[in-house]
Amino acid sequence: MYNDLDPLLHSQLRLAVISILIGSEEADFVYLRKQTNASAGNLSVQIEKLREAGYITVIKDFKGRVPCTTCRITLKGVDAFEKYVKALQNYILIKK
Amino acid sequence: METQLNEKESLNLINEMISTARNNLQKGMGNIFLLWGYLVFAISLVNFILLVVLPQHVNHNSYFIWILMGLGYPVHYRLVTKIQIEKLVKTYVDKIMDQVWIAFSISIILVVIGMIGSSLLVMPAFTGVEKDFGFLHWFQWTLMTPFMLLLYGFALFISGKAYDFKPLVRGGIICWVASLFLILSVHHRYMPEIQQVTLAIASLFGFIIPGSILKKKEKENV
Numbered sequence: 001m002y003n004d005l006d007p008l009l010h011s012q013l014r015l016a017v018i019s020i021l022i023g024s025e026e027a028d029f030v031y032l033r034k035q036t037n038a039s040a041g042n043l044s045v046q047i048e049k050l051r052e053a054g055y056i057t058v059i060k061d062f063k064g065r066v067p068c069t070t071c072r073i074t075l076k077g078v079d080a081f082e083k084y085v086k087a088l089q090n091y092i093l094i095k096k
Numbered sequence: 097m098e099t100q101l102n103e104k105e106s107l108n109l110i111n112e113m114i115s116t117a118r119n120n121l122q123k124g125m126g127n128i129f130l131l132w133g134y135l136v137f138a139i140s141l142v143n144f145i146l147l148v149v150l151p152q153h154v155n156h157n158s159y160f161i162w163i164l165m166g167l168g169y170p171v172h173y174r175l176v177t178k179i180q181i182e183k184l185v186k187t188y189v190d191k192i193m194d195q196v197w198i199a200f201s202i203s204i205i206l207v208v209i210g211m212i213g214s215s216l217l218v219m220p221a222f223t224g225v226e227k228d229f230g231f232l233h234w235f236q237w238t239l240m241t242p243f244m245l246l247l248y249g250f251a252l253f254i255s256g257k258a259y260d261f262k263p264l265v266r267g268g269i270i271c272w273v274a275s276l277f278l279i280l281s282v283h284h285r286y287m288p289e290i291q292q293v294t295l296a297i298a299s300l301f302g303f304i305i306p307g308s309i310l311k312k313k314e315k316e317n318v
Contacts, residue, residue, distance in 0.1 A: 025191045036113075
């Protein structure tokens with residue numbers, strides 16, 4: 001029944017990450033972890049999946065001397081998110 | 097671990113997450129407003145006092161005190177670096193507002209360069225005209241403060257509206273009113289003194305008050 005929904009986005013943590021990134025220019029790994037309440041390991045795995053799909057870019061850098069990981073959504077990611085929301089809306093309409 | 101969602105949970109999650117990165121002013125911005133606010137406030141008041149107490153034929157030299165504004169830049173740089181290190185999320189509004197303030201700084205620098213440049217280059221062509229300000233032509237310098245206040249108003253108003261922070265909007269409007277007031281009073285006998293006091297009041301409402309409120313808010317949110 002969820003055939004039209006992008007399986008990459010139809011998972012709690014990945015959808016949460018993409019939703020945060022769609023509303024911001026960029027977000028730090030620490031911020032994403034705080035907002036999603038996920039463990040660092042799980043979040044890393046899901047971020048890597050989104051990166052491999054080309055939905056986000058991951059920039060590893062330093063803030064002062066502290067290493068930081070910053071994520072940004074790509075155009076492909078925005079497109080996938082829009083399609084996902086549309087599919088979700090269609091599904092709800094059909095259900096009604 | 098992957099948790100599957102039903103359609104309702106998906107929509108709720110999207111709504112919840114999208115609203116996380118709210119368009120609040122970045123933490124630490126209060127200090128930047130206070131830094132420039134206090135600097136402009138202090139320098140304009142000292143300039144006013146010097147204009148009043150110094151003999152008239154030399155008191156135009158008191159304007160050189162504005163060189164002290166340069167002291168703000170190293171502190172500003174340190175504060176901005178601190179904000180960038182502590183910042184975990186950057187919203188689109190943050191990105192645009194950063195550019196607005198960069199454009200504001202460029203505009204201010206251009207006004208200063210333009211005024212000094214035209215005074216030095218154009219003045220020799222007008223020898224014999226008004227010489228109250230020594231090598232500086234009075235007309236360009238009397239319009240400099242209103243010009244700056246227009247730019248203050250512009251940047252403060254946009255920031256206030258973008259972040260939905262009313263003290264900045266009010267500060268911006270006060271700077272615009274102050275600018276208009278100074279343009280209208282450009283021929284007043286005590287114009288130089290009026291300009292400095294107006295500038296101090298504008299920096300109080302445009303920068304110091306919003307900066308203090310912002311700092312208080314930052315403390316409450318920690």
